[in-house]
Amino acid sequence: MGEKAAPARREGIPLGRIAGIPVILAYSWFIIAAFTVIAFGPVLRADNPALGVSAYTVAFAYAVLLLISVLVHELAHALTAKLYGWPTEKIVLNLWGGHTQFENFTATPGRSVLVALAGPAANFVLAGGAWMVHDSDSLGSVAGILVNIFMWANFVIGVFNVLPGLPLDGGRIVESAVWKATGSQAKGTVAAGWAGRVIVVALGFWFIARPLLVGESPEFSTLMITVLVAGFLWMGATASIQQGTMRGRLHLVNASGLSRPAVGIPATATVADILRVAPAGIPAVVVCGPDGRPQGVVDASAVAAVPPHAAGLTPVTAVSYALGAGAYVPEWSKGQELIQYLGQLEGQEYAVVDHHGAVTGLLAQDVVVAAITGKSVRPNRYPQGQNR
Known part of the structure; x- marks a missing residue:
């Protein structure tokens, strides 16, 4: 009896759907919520002695208001994208905000900027609304504190996110400008990623290096926030640079160009038949089932181990290993289409077929990865067919 598949690990707590879009609260959010209570609770209590220990409750309310601000920010992205027919898979609220x-969609420089800037624009609207009621006499002390915090939080979120570097929303401006000028989104993404790294350096200088140069020590909370934000931005900028670099190499990814030559042979064949079509193990030999579809690959080392007198009696299935279910691709597949298709298939090798379904090549997963990343393929330390 087969083992039960392990249940998929939950990403967080589902909060429901808004405009049909699933919203998930990641478990990591509770870390930033706890940090907010620990860092700002004592400050609120010192500034407002009348609050007493309830200052920590107000600090938690501050964390919830930040969560709401981020949710509105992300919804603005999703709903603006919806206007252009870009399907949204989900919104995740986590430690980093x-x-x-999004699911797959086709973007343009202009639409990319509008979708990106919708988020900060929503925060500026929230900040403006909070500012309008901030000085109202009807607000109590706690409500006044929270409205003030809400106003400044949204203002800071809005300003911070329009900084011109990925992974911040303002980075899409840099990306789109370079994209428009060069015609290459990949170059735009790389440029915006480097701009994001420049922002990290600038933040580190302003909040850490500058105070130290004048003989001051940055506050612990400021230091921690700067380190966390800078680390997040650096990782996001690096990921953007890698993504852009890979996207720029997509034109090199095509099934026919990356596959090695191969021929198909029926599953009823013998080793003798293999030796006739591929006497030296070249080209590769793909075993096809009764319906003509690829189902396995001949192991050249296993063929070599068969004694000559037994070649006509040894079936091809005895010297081959199975391909994953449906592991074959059209020879004209290329770019993002090929990568997405391979992502749905099992195994590490795929037969390549022509318009008539005849086998023309054998494509290895590591060769595709090498084409995308620009890294050379490591020699295979395992015999064909052996589990990695």
Whole structure:
């Protein structure tokens, strides 16, 4: 009896759907919530002695208001994208704020900027609304504190996110400008990623190096926030540079160009038949089932181990290993289309077929990865067919 598949690990707590978009509260959010209470609770209590221990409750409310601000920010992205027919898979609220995950779509420089800037624009609207009621006499002390915090939080979120570097929303301006000028989104993404790294250096200088140069020590909370934000931005900028670099190499990814020559042979064949079509193990030999579809690959080392007198009696299935289910691709597949297709298939090798379904090549997963990343393929330390 087969083992039960392990249940998928939950990403967080589902909060429901807004405009049909699933919203998930990642478990990591509770870390930033706890940090907010620990860092700002004592400050609120010192500034407002009348609050007493309830200052920590107010600090938690501050964390919730930040969560709401981020949710509105991400919803603005998602709903603006919806206007252009970009499907949104989900919104995740986490330690770093949150992110909107889109499904596949076709973007343009202008639309990319509008979707990106919708988030900060929503925060500026929230800050403006809070500012309008901030000085109202009807607000109590706690409500006044929270409205003030809400106003400044949204203002800071809005300003911070329009800084011109990825992974911040303002980075899309840099990306789109370079994209428009060069015609290459990949170059735009790389440029915006480097701009994001420049922002990290600038933040580190302003909040850490500058005070030290004048003989001052940055506050612990400021230091921790700067380190966390800078680390997040650096990782995001680096990921953007890698993504842009890979996207720029997509034109090199095509099934026919990256595959090694191969021929198909029926599953009823013998080793003798293999030796006739591939006497030296070249080209590769793909075993095809009764319906003509690729189902396995001949192991050249296993063929070499068969004694000559037994070649006509040894079936091809005895010297081959199975391909993953449906592991074959059209020879004209290329670029993002090929990568997405391979991502749905099992195994590490794929037969390549022509318009008539005849086998023309054998494509290895590591060769595709090497084409995308620019890294050379490591020699295979395992015999064909052996589990990695």
